[in-house]
Amino acid sequence: MGARPKAAARPASKQRLRLWVRLLRTARAIESELRERLRVEFATTLPQFDVLAALARKDDGMTMTELSRFLMVSNGNVTGIIDRLVADRLVLRKAPADDRRAIVVRLTPKGASQFAQIAKVHEGWVDKLLSDFDHAESEAVILHLDGLATRIRNGGLRA
Amino acid sequence: MGARPKAAARPASKQRLRLWVRLLRTARAIESELRERLRVEFATTLPQFDVLAALARKDDGMTMTELSRFLMVSNGNVTGIIDRLVADRLVLRKAPADDRRAIVVRLTPKGASQFAQIAKVHEGWVDKLLSDFDHAESEAVILHLDGLATRIRNGGLRA
DNA sequence: GGGAAATGTTTTAGGGTTAAATAGTTTAAA
């Protein structure tokens, strides 16, 4: 009989759809802003920057498969990104001694210094873009999101 | 002298970078899960589904520019997506009488029924994927994120 | 009329996926 329910006016499922739309739109807005700045100020791309960032933490380099897993993109995709970075002399491919199937990718000195330079500016951009969030608010959202990505990645298709 | 600061151990800027990484990884995990399911179960793509969703709310159709603005993708991009949808007979292009520059795109009956079918299942997927969030938690994150995308989109490059 | 703005397509370049092809490594059976 009640014309429309008052509390929980929105069913949880609709509310989650709203949440997903917000999440996606926010992430896309930030991402596209960062892409634009990387392009204009450093003539580079977000995926290429992500690869440099991954490699910067591993002095011994990473194999293609390690990179692909860490960045959560397909192996075929990494090949193309590395091709372009190699052409720009920012990374190099090296065959490891112990496994002739694999290829190890490492930063060149040029790649390392270029990454350091961009990373500093990049952190500043993110800081400004998310300046709405103080420490506590960041923590709150992080807690809410934490684990969700992982849970989805290894369970997505089940249940 | 203090070996490491205790409260606010993480500066706000590092915390925001963490927040951004969480946001991006979560959105990507969900998105890739949805893409995969759309591909496997309906042989379609997320951008094409987004176009159908946009058109489903406008019986009179939308112009290419309206679509491009609403979906926040480039105009050149919309051309290709519509080309494929037209090839599948899900939408059709129609020249409006009053403006010979413009093209109006509308759902075909086939497109409308296919959208309705996918939309229902899609909502269920999102509901499951975000089942960690009850109504209150959804609301909390939505409030935190709300307006951020908009604020970034019209102000990103300033200040 | 004529310049400026708007609409849509094409082009160019990069990013992303899956599936198939190659090549090397490991396992285990014969």
Add this chain to the structure above:
DNA sequence: TTTAAACTATTTAACCCTAAAACATTTCCC
């Protein structure tokens, strides 16, 4: 031990999505 099968690593090919820039056409408005 030899040999086949199974598994792992990478690349390639086909397809789609994405943005930016150049272009043609049309409309707007002075």
